[in-house]
Amino acid sequence: MAKEKYKYLPIEAEESEFNVRELLDRYLRYWPWFIIVGGLALGLAMLYLKYTEPMYKTVSTIIIKDEDKGTGSDPSALVDLGMMGGMATNSISNELGLLTSKRIMYNTVKALDLNVQYWSDEELLSKELYDFSPVKVEIFRLDDRGLEKAILSESNVYKVHNLGGGKLSVVNETTEEEVQTDLGQMVELDFVDFNVQEKEGQEAVPPEEAWTSIRIKFVSLGSVVDKYRGKMVVEIIEEQSTLIQLSLEDPVPKKAQDILNQVVFEYNRDAIDEKNLIAKNTADFIDERLAIINQELDSVETGKEEFKAANSLTDIGAESNMIIQNVSEYNKRQQEVQTQLELTNSMLNYMNSDKLVLFPSNLGIEETSVNQLIAEYNSMVVQRNRLMAGSTEKNPIIVRLDAQIAQMKNSVRSSLQGRRDNLLISSGNLRRQSGRLGSQISAVPGQERKFRGIERQQSIKESLYLYLLQKREENTLKLTVRAPKAKLVDQAYSNWSPISPNPKKALAIAMFLGLMLPVLVIEGKELLNNKIRNRSDLEKKVKGIPVLGELPKLTKKDKEFNANSNRSLLSESCRIVLANLQYTMVKHDPKKGGVCVFVTSTVKGEGKTFTTMNLAHTLATTGKKVIVVGADLRNPQLQRYKEGLNKVLGVSDYLVSRTQELKHLIQDSEQHPNLKFLPSGSIPPNPAELLQLDKMGAMLKELEEAYDYVFVDTAPSMLLADTFLISKYADVTLYVVRTGFTKKNVLNFAMDASKEGKLKNMNFVLNDVGLANLGYGSKYGYVYGEDQPGFWQRLKHSF
Incomplete structure (x- = not known):
């Protein structure tokens, strides 16, 4: 009993392993795209890390004194006067609001002169120098309205060039207006009057080197106040306490430290x-x-x-x-x-x-x-x-x-x-x-x-x-x-390791996107796809009906018909289809004559004639006598393979004539001596009536006696009833499905036709299959003995 209980476990494990492997194979076939997208994502991440300005976090901690309880330095007389009750009716939340108030930040920005910014003179990555600036600007007059106009016209940035000997050149970046001046001499502009002085003991430039140029940017006090009010975070460290932490993120740590220290000073004052x-x-x-x-x-x-x-x-x-x-x-x-x-x-x-x-x-x-x-x-x-x-x-x-x-x-x-x-x-x-x-x-x-x-x-x-x-x-x-x-x-201090950009995080996100973007594209394409894309899609829709094989998608340099190449991918695919076709014909009686193979599809354009001709030619090269019959009387296509077939007599002429002999209508092919054509002939006004004649069956019987294989190129089954009218004469029916063209839901029509017996001994052939989907994946989908396609060719056909 114990053995009976567990005897199916290995099978379940094998099925589970197969499903995982199938899922991996589903993505591995697109490995070039994963490599390309992943490489691009990592490249963008590296560019982001290289050109993104690092941000540093600065923190300061204070305690708001609870003055209701008094302090050691307060005289008792002051407590009697009732003048020390600042916290008596105000919650700590009010103090937090005061620390972040616009007035406190305005006083801070004004005290530190943050409306004048110093930047390095670099085209690509200009950095703010702040205290490391070699010069200091002293403002004598600043017109707020004039500054706003200059900001709107982007003419509020000036380049200061050191000409040597205390001489300076002040150039507007936008208008390129230049003013010559000396160190310490006042420069009069439209909205500001100032002078430029060298900082004593500045740390930006080594003593043996002289600074060459620097960018000075004038901004409004209000904009700086709003900027740092939005960036500064004030929060209580622990509940039921007055311990408060102030934090600020900025690319210049020294600047952030000065701001936090000045905010505390302004608050106390x-x-x-x-x-x-x-x-x-x-x-x-x-x-x-x-x-x-x-x-x-x-x-x-x-x-x-x-x-x-x-x-x-x-x-x-x-x-x-x-x-x-x-x-x-x-x-x-x-x-x-x-x-x-x-x-x-x-x-x-x-x-x-x-x-x-x-x-x-x-x-x-x-x-x-x-x-x-x-x-x-x-x-x-x-x-x-x-x-x-x-x-x-x-x-x-x-x-x-x-x-x-x-x-x-x-x-x-x-x-x-x-x-x-x-x-x-x-x-x-x-x-x-x-x-x-x-x-x-x-x-x-x-x-x-x-x-x-x-x-x-x-x-x-x-x-x-x-x-x-x-x-x-x-x-x-x-x-x-x-x-x-x-x-x-704690006085304001900075963490000298930048909090952003984070290299590990950026690279991890890049790797994640490099993997997920192709997956999302693949899954999105799969979700939105309503057409047959590969053999797996077809087999899921036509369970119980054999899929004999696949015919590859032809490239621009490939010919539609391979008459001379026996080792081409198309020839090998045709041999696989014909080999599988033999297994469906094991019960065929050779005494009856040749095999009558009907080739049809759902609609026009799925490759019936292409499939018919390539299978017929492949059989002809093996020494079999093969004839292709053009049974699509409304839209004949055999003339693509031999010029002039649309101008000679054929099936329709034979069916309407009482004297015409069949052997006189058969045409030689240009592809192989064993391959013959019976064209459709003149386009009749009543093709359905002609196909229903008993003479049609007699004609096919005569051909079966003369040839090993009779391939009948029929009309599309879903559009016309012509194929159903003559399907009883078929030994086997090949139903052609084209990838990227045939919709999944129309296969229900083929399945119903098979179940109802309208199409005899039906088998499917998948046409126009890309290299990545041919066979059972790109790993095994290439011809033995031939060089595999190059990387870019496989990349092109992966989707």
């Missing part, structure tokens, strides 16, 4: 300017309040002095010390309430302005919710100012922020007004309580009461004045602290 703006607004507010309180304090002190002088007072209230001690606590609380009330009123007066300004924060207001609202309002104003630097007031984000700021301002005002109302109530309560105690000291002289009131006002003003002086000093200290917001982790 922008952040410091924002911090100083908040501190400056706070300083202005404090100075304004100090001026007012100083004036009020002077007034109180002057009143106190005048009061004591008018009443001749030196030491007041010794006897009221006991009562004063009782009310001291109320006075202290009254002082605190009055201080808070004064600060609250000051803030409300400051808020009456319609201008969008930053509010002072943490000035001593003891209401936590009010301080939080002020901090949130300031953060919104800072965020709006940052966005306005690179946008307009019509920006939807600015509009939304304006609405939020207005709403927050109303919230702050409402909170301060509520705070003031509460303080007024507290002040009233304290006054009433003080009034109750005041009744106890009614006996104290009025001077004492007035004097204490004056001292109380003096104490309030002094306390507020000292507090504001302290805050002014702290704010001044903050203005001197310029800590960068972005801490540099």
Whole structure:
């Protein structure tokens, strides 16, 4: 049982191996095309690698400080002022947007003078020199509109030639206008005024050599800004962190390094300017309040002095010390309430302005919710100012922020007004309580009461004045602290191995395309092909019906009929067809006479007559007596092989005549003595009726008795019924199919005709087969004993 179970496995393996081999053979027959396309692809890849400018990747890493938590260098007083809250309401995404903003990049490009480019003076591969330029251009005037016009007319590039002795020649590449100048002397052009200076210590040219020429290109700042904004990539390295990586790809690594370093510098400078703006607004507010309180304090002190002088007072209230001690606590609380009330009123007066300004924060207001609202309002104003630097007031984000700021301002005002109302109530309560105690000291002289009131006002003003002086000093200290917001982790550095072009990748793609393009062409041709191309196509369509052989495609130098060459490819192919034909005739009775072979096809032009003549001639050369009968009475073709056959009597004349003898109609051929012709004769008006006559069968019977082989060249089967009318007389029918001409679907007609018995003992012959498809592939499709075709001939016939 075990043997039975596995006895078919070797057969399956063999079939699988055959299929793989067949698939490989399918492509290997086109190997010249794979070599040519692969060679071209590799050649293009080499040209690409040679002439493509290499790109290098430059990277820099920074950390955005989280200033909510403070830093070691920030004084605690600055944190109390609430001026270090830059990150409090802004996500790290906003910082990424600021790093890539147009304003930051504009400042970077302007600082590095990137709108002036230096290129080597080479025709084919001009390279940007940047810092390796032997000269430096200093611009005195640049007209943006004039530059745009020059760029459009491509007249913004100048060649600077070193004439020696400090002399220069400046030539416009487009207009070829030339200006003679000296090193350091100003050159005045339509859109720019500049001078050219040699760089000291430049690295481009060895000291013993002098530079000869260089190309200088003027471009607009905007175009450079847009270019590098699009190329620079800013991304967070790790989630939940402020570690940011900036990367830039450019053919000049030093240039990319300078750009990234300058971007970080501009970002830090922008952040410091924002911090100083908040501190400056706070300083202005404090100075304004100090001026007012100083004036009020002077007034109180002057009143106190005048009061004591008018009443001749030196030491007041010794006897009221006991009562004063009782009310001291109320006075202290009254002082605190009055201080808070004064600060609250000051803030409300400051808020009456319609201008969008930053509010002072943490000035001593003891209401936590009010301080939080002020901090949130300031953060919104800072965020709006940052966005306005690179946008307009019509920006939807600015509009939304304006609405939020207005709403927050109303919230702050409402909170301060509520705070003031509460303080007024507290002040009233304290006054009433003080009034109750005041009744106890009614006996104290009025001077004492007035004097204490004056001292109380003096104490309030002094306390507020000292507090504001302290805050002014702290704010001044903050203005001197310029800590960068972005801490540099890794200064910009470049990978000195270019990221593109990648030789391995380019060559791999070239090899892939070299293999895949021919495959795609082959498969595409196969997919779109609806015609028979080779023997395999034919055998798949006509399963069960033998394919006797193939006849090769003739080249221009080949003759349609090989009368003298016995070793030609056509002769060998005919012998193969005839050899296979013998196997179909094993049951033929020699006593019956010769073999009657009908040759037909689907439509005109598939090579019936060509096949008939070459098979007949091949048999004649073996000593067989062969005759070719022209049975296509409508469109005879035998005259191609002997001049004048269309003018002599033939089959049609024999069928309509009662006296005509067949032997008088037979013509000798010019190709071989054993080969005879029976032409079709005059073209009749009723060929179908003539072919149905019994005389047709008698004629073929007579010929079979006189010849070993009778080849009947019939009409196309699909177009006419003539062949079907006489097919009963055939011993074998050869159905000719032409590669690249016969459509696959029309073979269904031949198959149906065979199944229905309309065409007797039908076999196929494949005609006009290319060298690459002849036999079982190009490896075995050539004639033994003859030189194989050359490379270009095989390449020509591979498709």
